[in-house]
Amino acid sequence: MAKEGLEGSESGYRSTEARRLIIGLLSSSDESLTADQIHDRLRKAHRKVGLATVYRTLKLMRNSRAIERIDVGDGTARYETAELRPEDHHHHLICRSCHRVRRYAQFSEEELDLMKRTEHSLEGRFGYQITGHRIYFEGICPECQAKQ
Amino acid sequence: MAKEGLEGSESGYRSTEARRLIIGLLSSSDESLTADQIHDRLRKAHRKVGLATVYRTLKLMRNSRAIERIDVGDGTARYETAELRPEDHHHHLICRSCHRVRRYAQFSEEELDLMKRTEHSLEGRFGYQITGHRIYFEGICPECQAKQ
DNA sequence: GTGAATGCAAAGACTTTGCAGCGAT
DNA sequence: ATCGCTGCAAAGTCTTTGCATTCAC
Numbered sequence: 170m171a172k173e174g175l176e177g178s179e180s181g182y183r184s185t186e187a188r189r190l191i192i193g194l195l196s197s198s199d200e201s202l203t204a205d206q207i208h209d210r211l212r213k214a215h216r217k218v219g220l221a222t223v224y225r226t227l228k229l230m231r232n233s234r235a236i237e238r239i240d241v242g243d244g245t246a247r248y249e250t251a252e253l254r255p256e257d258h259h260h261h262l263i264c265r266s267c268h269r270v271r272r273y274a275q276f277s278e279e280e281l282d283l284m285k286r287t288e289h290s291l292e293g294r295f296g297y298q299i300t301g302h303r304i305y306f307e308g309i310c311p312e313c314q315a316k317q
Numbered sequence: 318m319a320k321e322g323l324e325g326s327e328s329g330y331r332s333t334e335a336r337r338l339i340i341g342l343l344s345s346s347d348e349s350l351t352a353d354q355i356h357d358r359l360r361k362a363h364r365k366v367g368l369a370t371v372y373r374t375l376k377l378m379r380n381s382r383a384i385e386r387i388d389v390g391d392g393t394a395r396y397e398t399a400e401l402r403p404e405d406h407h408h409h410l411i412c413r414s415c416h417r418v419r420r421y422a423q424f425s426e427e428e429l430d431l432m433k434r435t436e437h438s439l440e441g442r443f444g445y446q447i448t449g450h451r452i453y454f455e456g457i458c459p460e461c462q463a464k465q
Numbered sequence: 466g467t468g469a470a471t472g473c474a475a476a477g478a479c480t481t482t483g484c485a486g487c488g489a490t
Numbered sequence: 491a492t493c494g495c496t497g498c499a500a501a502g503t504c505t506t507t508g509c510a511t512t513c514a515c
Contacts (some may be wrong), residue, residue, distance in 0.1 A: 174377075181496060182494090183488085183495070187495085187496075188495095204479080205479085220480090221481075221497070224479090225495085225496085227481095228480095237470060239390070240390055242388055242394075244394075244477085244479075245478085246392070247413060248392075258370070262439065262443060262445050262447075265448065271445075273442075275444065283428060285427065287454075288454060289330075290455055291410065294325060294421075295410060295421065295459075296458075296459035297410050297458055298456045298457040298462055299388055300413065301453050301454075302399040302452060302455065303455065305450060305451045306436060306447050307451065308445040308448045309446040309448070310444075311444035314444075314446060332514080333470065333514070336470090351504095366471085368472095368505090369471080369472070369505090369506075370470075370471055371477075371492080372505060372506070373507095392479085394504085394505085446507085
């Protein structure tokens, strides 16, 4: 009843190994993954899944709002589990050097409150119907700092 | 002395019509533009500039920090003038439907202050060296609302 | 005049799609 | 036994690159 994703029998989708593996990978990672990274990890785990299947599964999960796609500027899309509930809300730390995307979820009441008010004000100002926001902090990750 | 971009003679870059036109387009737009949109607008203005030149110019301007690249999830990069000075800082309104990216610059002291504090806290928490942030508000633009 | 910039076409990188066979229900 | 799912390869986008020509300095 809790996390339905693509598993629900009423969804019309079949539960295949490829799909279970991919959602498993994304759920257990605090980093966003590219299609290629997912493909690689499945290979290394000796689960042969074609790259096309990875893309098709990602698209499917995206359509059903189970995951989200992120583009950070290196020309390759990254995927992460969606924010299904308010408590899933998170922000991102992007490394300018290696493009790694780290998620983090702890932020203040103050911030949530401010964002809410800002969204409201934007709706009035520009006529947009605001559905959410994304905050990306950019910087250099510890690993890349060490390399320099 | 003010806005140097690629114009400065000391930059080593030549001032060509294509470059002047492209930076002009980006400077005067409050929307981010794709390479193709830039190419189209130049054609319509009867300035024939090859798409490859557009890409090359954008890359050049990006390297010299005159513009920035934004990816919003439709697989096509968009470009906008960079935040050279603190007062250029702005946020984005992204339309989930047509992917248009609108910039806006008016935000509160409260927000700036909160972001500064958050950046500081993140540096301590995750060891990242934070260099900035991006805030994207997502929603449906007035035009797309009307179409629905 | 010289080397950078351009246009065109070819090549690349990432993603999607067509089709025959496999597999979940 | 269906009809969706998969793998492979071919086709599509968007972007970059090679090369001869043109142009800014």
